[in-house]
Amino acid sequence: MGSEIESMAPEAAPPVTADRHNVxxxxxxxxxxxxxxxxxxxxxxxxxxxxxxxxxxxxxxxxCGACTVLLNGVRVNSCLTLAVMQDGAExxxxxxxxxxxxxxxxxxxxxxxxxxxxGYCTPGQLCSAVGMLDELDGAPDGDDAVRVRxxxxxNVCRCGAYPQITQAVLDVxxxxxxxxxxx
Amino acid sequence: xxxxxxxxxRTVEEALDALADGATGPVRPIAGxxxxxxxxxxxxxxxxxxxxxNRLGLDEIRPSEEGGLLLGAMARNAATxxxxxxxxxxxxxSAAILAGASPQxxxxxxxxxxxxxxxxxxxxxxxxxxxxxxxxxxGCGAITGLARQHAILGASEQCIxxxxxxxxxxxxxxxxxxxxxxxxxxxxxxxDRFHRLPGDEPQRDTTLGENELITAIELPxxxxxxxxxxxxxxxxxxxxxxxxxxxAAALDLDEDGVVRxxxxxxxxxxxxxxxxxxxxxxxxxxxxxxxxxxxxxxTVLEGARSQGDNAFKIPLAHRxxxxxxxxxxxxxxSNTGLLGLPFFTSEPFxxxxxxxxxxxxxx
Numbered sequence: 001m002g003s004e005i006e007s008m009a010p011e012a013a014p015p016v017t018a019d020r021h022n023v024x025x026x027x028x029x030x031x032x033x034x035x036x037x038x039x040x041x042x043x044x045x046x047x048x049x050x051x052x053x054x055x056x057x058x059x060x061x062x063x064c065g066a067c068t069v070l071l072n073g074v075r076v077n078s079c080l081t082l083a084v085m086q087d088g089a090e091x092x093x094x095x096x097x098x099x100x101x102x103x104x105x106x107x108x109x110x111x112x113x114x115x116x117x118x119g120y121c122t123p124g125q126l127c128s129a130v131g132m133l134d135e136l137d138g139a140p141d142g143d144d145a146v147r148v149r150x151x152x153x154x155n156v157c158r159c160g161a162y163p164q165i166t167q168a169v170l171d172v173x174x175x176x177x178x179x180x181x182x183x
Numbered sequence: 184x185x186x187x188x189x190x191x192x193r194t195v196e197e198a199l200d201a202l203a204d205g206a207t208g209p210v211r212p213i214a215g216x217x218x219x220x221x222x223x224x225x226x227x228x229x230x231x232x233x234x235x236x237n238r239l240g241l242d243e244i245r246p247s248e249e250g251g252l253l254l255g256a257m258a259r260n261a262a263t264x265x266x267x268x269x270x271x272x273x274x275x276x277s278a279a280i281l282a283g284a285s286p287q288x289x290x291x292x293x294x295x296x297x298x299x300x301x302x303x304x305x306x307x308x309x310x311x312x313x314x315x316x317x318x319x320x321x322g323c324g325a326i327t328g329l330a331r332q333h334a335i336l337g338a339s340e341q342c343i344x345x346x347x348x349x350x351x352x353x354x355x356x357x358x359x360x361x362x363x364x365x366x367x368x369x370x371x372x373x374x375d376r377f378h379r380l381p382g383d384e385p386q387r388d389t390t391l392g393e394n395e396l397i398t399a400i401e402l403p404x405x406x407x408x409x410x411x412x413x414x415x416x417x418x419x420x421x422x423x424x425x426x427x428x429x430x431a432a433a434l435d436l437d438e439d440g441v442v443r444x445x446x447x448x449x450x451x452x453x454x455x456x457x458x459x460x461x462x463x464x465x466x467x468x469x470x471x472x473x474x475x476x477x478x479x480x481x482t483v484l485e486g487a488r489s490q491g492d493n494a495f496k497i498p499l500a501h502r503x504x505x506x507x508x509x510x511x512x513x514x515x516x517s518n519t520g521l522l523g524l525p526f527f528t529s530e531p532f533x534x535x536x537x538x539x540x541x542x543x544x545x546x
Contacts (some may be wrong), residue, residue, distance in 0.1 A: 013204075068287055147524060
């Protein structure tokens, strides 16, 4: 990999081959300490270094949402941030949503509502939906289904399971209101 | 992605020193990274070093000395849109931000970064095609190619790209100021002079110096517009797409319903947010009627020119201006995004009662 990068580097600049940094992250409640090159995205760190391959690399350009994770509790596209920028951060991936054998309510709702076909976008949909429920406080009132569709528009499903995804998220939203708070 | 070195700045001074050190090649600040990293993956941006500017404490949103609001350069777009003072005093800003990108990207992208995002012209992004913006002197693929999303105003023989931001259209309409710093000192740049037209230097999107860092964006007091402001965005799908045409419109109405002040800026039509003071002047002193809105649309689009594929944008922009001014009159904050949902109900805006007679005949 080093030699490839070297040959592609601009002629005027000395090649950068080993800009490595120590990064400490808490991933799914497990503290991790890694040495990474500056150009490694958070997505690649999760998949290639920690073997957390639930998070998917769909487009690698922030357009599909398959790489969505929770970064310090907020949903982000892990393909559009560098691992070195996230030193000290807490990351939750789809692997961290369940409590032991007990699925996250959204995971259960996706199963109950048949909210996927191929399943490739599902980890991103789930993490995005978890983040979305926390964002609703700042959102205007309105029709829930319309709001869910708008707020989930950063996650593409090429199988077209959108009606079921919307329904699954609405189930959890409704249930969480019954309990007097967001999930 | 090409290799680069990375450092984290802990103070503004550290960041400015790092930006000033271009000895081995271009040094870029990275904040949200949502556009820069994408451009680096596509090999369009080739910095040799990145300076992380997320830990400088520039993410505050607070009142300005002039009675307006200071939006920290590193405040996230989502945090800005949902800030209570922004929502109450500058609903146009919230509406524009919420019309852009996806929730995930709005959570990451910063206010300063939003100003500095590059065009989404396909030719700019495709390193296999000529592009005067990416590589000056190579030509423009869009002028003879696919130009559906391209400029109808202010374009040059060199470049017909458009600026992609929604936020910036609202900032232009409100007359914001961009505060910047470098090792040389501080500057305040009026918003209409921050972005530039392509001319014969399309590689330069803005008047920001290479070593300068945006520290804050200042909104002047504009409370008189809060009740009647709108961000209208017309795009190919209902969410998560760039504007074909967008309009930021705001009206200040006196007790008799006559226009006391007006703001009008267009997005998706030029290399920068397009604001024409003469078009606003057309409205001042007039009754807010469809005829007055038509006249303002005529004026703001004066000199509009088609590139072929995008001929539809001229009548589209005209109608969008008329519609946006009508929405502003009615106190409808947006046609899209969270604030544009058909079921949107907000706190009732404070302001003069609407004169329904004036809008009755509007198409």
